[in-house]
Amino acid sequence: MNEIVLKPKDHTRISLEAEVITPDSFAGKSLDEIENMMLYQGNRSVRLKERFDVSGSPCDTAADLRIIIDGDAPRTKRVGEKMSCGEIVVRGNIDMHVGAEMTGGKITVEGNADNFVGREMVGGLIHIKGNALDYVGGTARGKMEGMRGGEIIVDGDAGDHVGNFMYGGVIKIRGNVGQSAGQHMRGKGTIIIGGNSWSRVGCEAADGTILVKGKVHLSTASLGYGCIGQVVKDPELGGDVIEGEFYELRADMGYEPKCGIAKVYASVGLNEHILPGGRTSVPRKGDMPVNRDMLPYLKIYHEEMIVKGGKK
Amino acid sequence: MIEEKENIVCPFCGCLCDDGVVKVEDNKIVGTRNLCRIGHKKFESAQHGRAESPRIRKNGELVPVTLEEAFDKAAEILVNAERPLFYGWSATCAEATQVGCELTEACRGIIDCTATICHAPSIEAIQDQGAPLSTLGEVMNRADLILYWGCNPMHAHPRHMSRYSVYPRGFFRKRGRKSRTIMVFDPRRTDTAKLADLHVQISPASDHMLVHTFREILNSYDVTHETVAGIPADAIRETMEAMAQHQWCILFFGMGLTQQMGKDRNIDVAIQLMHELNKYIGIRTTLMPMRGHFNVAGANITICSETGYPFAVDFSRGYPRYLPGETSAMDVLYRGEVDAMLNIGANPGTSFSNRALSHMAKIPLINIEPHNQQLLQISDVVFSPAMVGIECEGTAYRMDNVPIKLRKVVEPPENRLPDVVILTEILKRVKELKGKGA
Amino acid sequence: MDNKLYNLVTKEEKCYGCGNCVVACPVNAYNDPAVAGGKGPEQLDKVIMCVENGVIKILNMGLCKGCGTCIEECPDGAIGLEVNYTT
Incomplete structure (x- = not known):
């Protein structure tokens, strides 16, 4: 695999828009041509060599090309936008829209990423080793179709609106997520959350699956606890079997059944607070914030659910 | 006389x-x-406390200069900026906003209006869900159920109830207030709530949950909680039943819904509820944001008709782009991306976060504002214009997006030009400077 | 003051100038169609009260029959009825 290394030179406050940094547009170009590609900064345009030291071995086929951003690029937007093959490695932080609308290939970010990771992506793999901010796998404003395929893995935490308007693909967050995860999910997408989920999980979701291994904070009454009301053991989601017992719940009772049923799986062990009379335990450090106690009002009976799940 | x-x-x-x-x-x-x-x-106070006309900051002091000098300085700042921001537009006329859009395009900057920190979530939700809207005249003639959610018109829009919505006698509501039912959803016992037939005192920041519970009832699920959002389930069922007795309903909502946790998602479900009320019960239901400044709706409409997007429009590549969160005023200021700013018809000094303000203090700031306001202390070029609607004419849009011609009442003081003229002069100079550069 | 059982009293410092009382008042609405539709009064000699300089002002006390509608519509008690027992 041929590598092209871009070393960021200096940090400017005004973001660079670097949608040309993709294997597709680098393929078939000499180093000199790559150095002279245009980036946008504010209302000016700059040559790539003014912001990055370019080295490495170019090649003709995009699929054999690996672009390495060797350092921190916290103000470089749109890296890997619309890429279809090849690989991008970022050895540091990256700004918004990394891997937006990508159709294939692989992006690895070793630091953190800003908003809109994998916005409207169709295929490929994005791996964020740090944290990601809001709208992971989401949409641009006003668009009704989010992520359609591919996979996003975030090793740290993610912000709000993970998988907004998601139609397909898999998002795996190892840490906690903010509010409204999986809101407006419309297709067969899957979101797996390793940590806790802040309020409004799966609100207005018509279809799709959300699994929360940690706590589910209830600040929407519409999580249909008791509607499906069963306990599922080791569900298979996103190609993996996830160990443990989970309540299977309906995400949005307001939605008409004909749209499909969005499901939320919440782990049995950590979600006792959703049961009648259950109080949230004292929040630990790193736990999701608990600001209001709306939880003990749910009338679901743990025993009944276990029985139902057991029969299945 | x-x-x-x-x-x-x-x-x-x-x-x-x-x-x-x-x-x-x-x-x-x-x-x-x-x-x-x-x-x-x-x-009454329009003619008092006016800012001195054009001033430029020299050696840390605002010094009075001629209009020509101030125009030149403003144009120079904007032409040299890499990412200028044009903010405000809510307390000026639609014509000025039109020139502002042209100026933004010429400078390839960002144009944003004060909606970005108040009713932008409403607009975003409307983009996602669509919205059944109406005019205030329709409300007066037809509405028999009026919901005020997260707003307090008695304090913020004092004549809203008496002039447009509750008290006037309409064609189908001949007895005025007696023909209508008022419900107020507010965590506080506001003055509006005191006038209501039903005050639903929800616990703070749980509006989303309550709207959802209404939707559950409409979709024939029972409420599985004893209490939702601080309201007993029975009371919620009764409220829903009471709402269903009416014919024509309007939801007025304010900052209480748009600027709490969830922001646009709260409006999102509210629109969904309106849709379901229309669909299942047949109450004709519409909704209307309670816009604050007199022309904030006009700023949205004008920017939308000029550029295609309602606010937070980025011209940095020569064509309009829109993505709140990336191109909205607060975000670019927060990230410190802006390197010059023009403020007109707004007072960010009282409404922006400290971090945004501290960045504004570092960059050249052109301020077009009739009165002495907080922002003058960090402004570099100050224009004192004639006040729209008092000293010059202009078009403004009411909260239901109806354009109304503002009128001139008194003559402006000497050397006070209308906003449109100031912006046109700056635009002329910007175009000259850009022409020279090319 | 007119020699009547009921007198309207106003507290200007409490008034928002919202005009609820002006529009709600049945006498005003009957005498001035503009008020019935929510606007400010156009015939000042035919209405009981109007909003002047941002606060409520009683114009023609003689027209008031003391029905008390205006009091119900003021959230802040800026307008009230005084009972004149001596007459």
Whole structure:
């Protein structure tokens, strides 16, 4: 695999828009041509060599090309936008829209990423080793179709609106997520959350699956606890079997059944607070914030659910 | 001799009451009739505390200069900027916003209006869900159920209830207040709530949950909680039943819904609820945001008609782009991306976060503002224009997006030009400078 | 003050100038169609009260029959009825 290394030179406050940094547009170009590609900064345009030291071995086929951003690029937007093959490695932080609308290939970010990771992506793999901010796998404003395929893995935490308007693909967050995860999910997408989920999980979701291994904070009454009301053991989601017992719940009772049923799986062990009379335990450090106690009002009976799940 | 000028439009809040009477004596406003306390104060204090006309900051002091010099300086700042921001537009006329859009395009900057920190979530939700809207005239003639959610018109839009929504007698609502039911959803016992037939005192920041519970009931699920959002389930069922007895419902909502946790998602579900009320029960239901400034709706409409997007429009590549969160005023200031700013018809000094303000203090700031305001302390070029609706004419949009022509009441003081003229002069110079550079 | 059982009293410092009382008042609405539709009064000699300089002002106390509608519509008690027992 041929590598092209871009070393960021200096940090400017005004973001660079670097949608040309993709294997597709680098393929078939000499180093000199790559150095002279245009980036946008504010209302000016700059040559790539003014912001990055370019080295490495170019090649003709995009699929054999690996672009390495060797350092921190916290103000470089749109890296890997619309890429279809090849690989991008970022050895540091990256700004918004990394891997937006990508159709294939692989992006690895070793630091953190800003908003809109994998916005409207169709295929490929994005791996964020740090944290990601809001709208992971989401949409641009006003668009009704989010992520359609591919996979996003975030090793740290993610912000709000993970998988907004998601139609397909898999998002795996190892840490906690903010509010409204999986809101407006419309297709067969899957979101797996390793940590806790802040309020409004799966609100207005018509279809799709959300699994929360940690706590589910209830600040929407519409999580249909008791509607499906069963306990599922080791569900298979996103190609993996996830160990443990989970309540299977309906995400949005307001939605008409004909749209499909969005499901939320919440782990049995950590979600006792959703049961009648259950109080949230004292929040630990790193736990999701608990600001209001709306939880003990749910009338679901743990025993009944276990029985139902057991029969299945 | 006191001259009474009739049918004056009040340029204060989104109500744009057009029946005001202003008393003028020797080009001085001495009194008003029919206008509320806020509107009266706007007219009464318009001619006091005016900022001195054009000033430029030299050696840390604002020094009075000629208009020409100030125009040149402003154009120079904007031409040299890499990412200029044009913010405000809510307390000026639609014509000025039109010129502003052209100026933004010429400078390839970002144009954003004050909606970005108030009713932008409503617009975003409408983009996602669509919205059943109506005019205030329709409300007056048809509405028999009026919901005020997260807003307090008695304080913020004092004449809203008496002029447009609750008290006037309409074609189908002949007895005025007695033909209508008022419900207020607010965590506080506000003055509006005191006038309501039903005050649903929800616990703070749980509006989303309550709207969802209404939707569950409409979709024939039972409420599985004893209490939702601080309201007993029975009371919620009864509220829903009471709502279903009506024919024509309007939801007025304010900051209480748009600027709490969830932001646009709260409006999102509210629109969904309106849709389901229309669909299942057959109550004709519409909703209307309670816009604050007199022309904030107009700023959205004008920017939308000029560029295709309602606010937060980025011209940095020569064509308009829109993505709140990336191109909205607060975000670019927060990230410190802006390197020059023009503020017109707004007072970010009282509404922006400290971090945004501290960045604004570092960059050249052009301020077009008639009165002495907090932001003058960090402004580099100051213009004091004629006030739209008091000293010059212009078009403004009411909260239901109806355009209303503002009228001139008194002559502006010397050297005060209308916003449109100031912006046109700056635009002319920007185009000259850009022409030279190319 | 007119020699009547009921007198309207106003507290200007409490008034928002919202005009709820002006529009709600049945006498005003009957005498001035503009008020019935929510606007400010156009015939000042035919209405009981109007909003002047941002606060409520009683114009023609003689027209008031003391029905008390205006009091119900004021959230802040800026307008009230005084009972004149001596007459």
